[in-house]
Amino acid sequence: MTSRARLFPSLRVLCAALALLFAAALVGTFPGRAEAQDISGALGQFTSNKYDDTEAALGALALSGSPAAAGIVSALADGRLVFGGLPPRVFIEGEGGALLDPLTMQPVADAPPVKPVRVNNRVRRAIEAANGALSLVSPDAGKRREAALAVGRSRDEAALPALDAALAKESDPQVKSAMNLARASILIGKEGISPAERIAAVELVGAEGNQDALAILRGVPDSAAPEVKQAAAQAIEGIERNLAMWGMAQNVWYGLSLGSVLLLAAIGLAITFGVMGVINMAHGEMVMLGAYTTFVVQEVIRTSYPGLFDASLLIAIPLAFLFTGLIGVIIERTVIRFLYGRALETLLATWGISLILQQAIRTIFGPTNREVGAPSWMSGSFEIGHLSITSGRLWIIVFALLVFFALLATLRLTRIGLEMRAVTQNRRMAASMGIRTNWVDAMTFGLGSGIAGMAGVALSQIDNVSPNLGQSYIIDSFLVVVFGGVGNLWGTLVGAMTLGVANKLLEPYAGAVLGKIALLVIVILFIQKRPRGLFALKGRSIEA
Template sequence: MSFLKSFLMFLCLMAGLVGTGAAQSDLESLRPLVNALAEGKYKETQKQIGDLAATGNPAVAPALEALGAGELFFRKSDKQVFIAKKAGKGYALSDPLTLEDAGETGRRAVTKIKVNNNLRRVIRSALGSLTLLAPDPKVRMAAAEAVFKAKDPEAIESLEAAIAKEIDDDVRLVMEQARAAAVLNSDGSDGDKLEAIETLASMGNREALSLLIGLRDSSEGEVQQAATRAVNTINKSLALWDNAQNIWYGISLGSVLLLAAIGLAITFGVMGVINMAHGEMVMIGAYVTFVVQELIRSSAPGLFEYSLFIALPLAFLVSGAIGVGIERGVIRWLYGRPLETLLATWGISLILQQAVRSIFGPTNREVGNPDWMSGAFELGQLTITYNRMWIVVFAILVFAGLMLVLKKTSFGLFTRAVTQNRRMAASMGIRTPWIDAMTFGLGSGIAGIAGVALSQIDNVSPNLGQGYIIDSFMVVVFGGVGNLWGTLVGAMTLGVVNKFLEPYAGAVLGKILVLVFIILFIQKRPRGLFALKGRAVEA
C-alpha cells in the first residue's frame, strides 16, 4: 500500500511537471489514446494498452494504474474516460491525464472499463518499463520486478539506460536480473545468454529456476549445458532450503498450537478442570478482535494499524471475565469431581457457541490483517510471511509472560500453592476460592488473547474453537499435564513432526500419523513428556 501511495505522489509530481506549458499539448495528444479504452472488449483493450505504453510517456501511467486497479471508468454520455473513486452513492471523477478534479457523478452514469488477469499482467509490464526512471527507489524496485516477470526483450534497452543511471545497489541488482531474464528471451548472442545464465544462477530462487528450466528445454549447445548446470546447482541449494522451510513451518504451526493450548495448560493442566469450553474462549477472543475492528472502521479508521494492540487487553478481559463467571457459577461446585467439569463445560461450550451464533450470525466475519501483518519477506530462499512470524514471536512472549506471572509474582505463588495442596494453602491464609477464580480467569484470558492471534490466520466463525480443542488437549497431555514447559516443547515437537511428515505423507495421513505417534508415545511415557514426580502423581 505504501508503495502505491508514494507511487501516486510521484505521479502527481510528474503530472505537475509535465502539466505546465508546452507539455500541455503533449497531454492532449495522448487523450484520444486514453479515450479509446472506452471501446471494445478485452482483446481491443490489450491493444490499446500497448498503444499507450508505446508512447513511452510517463503521463499515461496514472491511467494505466487506475485501469489495473479497476478505477478507470467512461462516461456513458460522451465516452470520456475518467479515474473514478467511490464517494458516497456515486463516484468522484478526475481527469486521467492531468489528474484534475472533474466533479462527481451518479453510479449509473459511468461504466467501468473491465480488466482481467491477462490485462493486469500486460498493464503491470507496461507500467514497469514506464516507471524504471522514477525518483522513488521503491517505485523503481517495483518496476524492475514487473519487468523481470514480463521478460520482454524489448525492455532491454530501457533497462540498460536505467541500470546506467541507477544509484541504489539493490534496485540495480534486480534490474540486472530483469535484464538477464529479458536477454534469455531474446535472440541475443550466446555470450550474452551465458552471462545472463550466470546472473540468474546467482539468484538461486524458484523464479530463476523456472526461467532456466525453460531455457534448458528450448536451447542447445553450450547454452543448454550452462543452463543445465545452473538448474542443478539451484536445485541442490533449494533442497537444503526445503529442510529449513519445513523447520520454520513446523515452528510456526507449533506456535499456533502453543497459543491454542497454553490457556488450557492452566485451566486443565494446573487446575485439573477438563475444560471443554476452552475453544470457545479462543473464539470469543477472535470475536473481540472483530468488534474492535468494526468500531475502528466506523469511527476511527486511522487506528486500524493498532487494532490488534487494542484488542489484546480487551480480549483478555472479556474472555477472562467470562472465565471467572464460569468458575464462580459452575466449576467451583465441582472441585474434586474433574469428570463432571467435562460435562458442565461441554454444556457451556454449546451455549457459548450458540450465543455467538445468535449475536454475530453463523457466517464468517472479516478480521483484517494490519499492514504489518500482511505480506512476506525473503530470508535466503525462505519466504517468511509476516503474520506467521509475528505469531511465533507473540506465542513466545505470551509463554514467557505466563511463566513470569506464575514463578515471580505472589499470585503465581498462591496459585501453585493451591493446586499443590489446597487445604494446606487455605490454612496458611490464602483465599483459595479467590485464587481459583483468578487462575481460571487467567487461563481463559490467555485463551482470549490467543484468539486475537488466531483471528489473523483462520476463520472467525462460531466453529473456530471446535477446530482447536482436540489439538490443544493433545498438546497438553503430550507435554505432561501440569507443566508449562511440557506444553511448549510438546507444541513445537508436534508442529515440526507434522510439517516434516506432510510433504511425504500428505496433510491427511500426516495428521493421522501424528495422532498414532502420540498414542504410542503415551505408552512409553504414561505421564507425558515432562511428568510430575512424587506423590502428587498417584493422588
C-alpha cells in the same frame, strides 16, 4: 485509432516481448547512433506521414536518450502527434487542442492547421518497441530495472544490442545487475558464443537462484559444449537445493505460525487442565468469547470512535482477558469447585457449560460468522530472502510468546503465582499456611480462562468468528498439553511448536487432511511411548 489499442490490452501485454525485439532491431539497424541527442531529424521524418518513415523515426527516438522522446512516442500512440504548416513541423496536441512544441512542451504561438500522424499496426508495434527500449534508458531506475527483467524473461537475442547500449550507460548497481542478468540469460541460449562466455553467463544466472533462473538454465541448448552443460546442470542442482531449503524454511515458518496459534489456544488449558487438573471442555468457548469480545469492541469503535480502529485489538486484549476471566471465575465458583478430584466428571460438566455458552452466543449474535477486521498494522507482508512473511502471522507469533512468558513470569515471580503453585502441589498444606485455597482456585481458573480469551482476540484475526470457533481448537489444545506434558508450561510451548511445524512439514507430502490424520496418529503413538508427555513431571507416586 487509439481506442482499438485500448480495446486489446491483452494483445499489448502479449506483444511486450515482441516489442523489445523490435526495439533492439530498430536500435541496431537504424543508422541513428551518431545523432543520439539530436532528435530533430527524427521529428522531420514524422512529417512525411509514411509508415516507413514513422517507423524509422521511432527507431531513432528510441535510442536517442532524449528526455522528450518518451512524451513524443506516447503522443503518437494516443493520436496526439500532429503535423502541419510550411515547412511541415511536428506538434503535440495538448489539452483543449492547444499545439505544443514536442521538445519544450511549450505552446506554439502561430498554430497552423494540423492533422495527426497516421498509425497502423506495424507502427503500433514499433511504438511498443520504442517504449521498451526507452524504458531501458528511462530516467526512473525502477522502470529501467523492470525493463531489464522483462528482457531477461523474454530471452530474446535481438534485444542484446539495446541491452549492451543501456549497460554502458547504467550507473545504478541494482539496475546494472538486473541488466547483466538479462544479458546472461540471453547469452545462455545464444548461438555462436564461446563456451567460456557461456559458462560465465550460466554462473551469473545460477547465482540468482530463483525459479526464473531455473527456467533460463534449463534453456541451455543441446548444441552447447559439454562443459557448459555440466556447469548448467551444477547450477540447476545448486538452485534446486537452495530453493528446497527455502521451501523448507517457508514451511517451518508456516509451522511456527501454526504452532503459535496452537500455543495460544493451549496455553490457557495448560493452566486449567495442566495445573488444576480440570478437563476443561469449555476452554474452546473461552477462546470463542474472547473473539466475540473483539467483535463487540470493533463494533463500538466503528459506530462511535472510528479513529481508534487501529487500536481496536489493543483495547480488546485486556477487555477479553477481564471478561472471559470473569466468566471463568463464575464457572469455577458455581460448578467446578464441587468437582475437584473428579477429573472425568469435570469433563462432563464443562462440556455442558460449553454447549450452553455456544448456544448463548448463537442466540445473541446469530449462528453466522461475524466480521472482525484487521487493523492496518496487521496486514501487509515482507520478504526475507525467498521467505514471504505476513505481518499478521508475525504479530501472532510475537503475541503468543509474550503471553507465554508473561504467564510464566506470573507463576514464577508473583505472590498469586506462588500461591497457585502451592495449592496445586499440596492443597491442605497450603491451606494450613494461611492461603485461601478457594480464592486461589477461582483466580487460577480465571487466569486460564482469561488467557484463553486473549487467545480469542488473536484468533479472531485468522479464523471465522462463529459460535463454533472454540470447537475447532479444543482437541488440538488437549493434544498439545498432553503431548508437551501435563503441568509443564515449557512442555506446552515445545509441544505446540513441534506439532505446528510437524503438521506443516507433513502437509506437502500428505496433503492437509492426511497430514493432520498422520499427526494425530503420531501423537497417539507417542503417548504410548511416553504416557506422560514430552516433559513429564517426575514424581515417586505409582499412580500419578
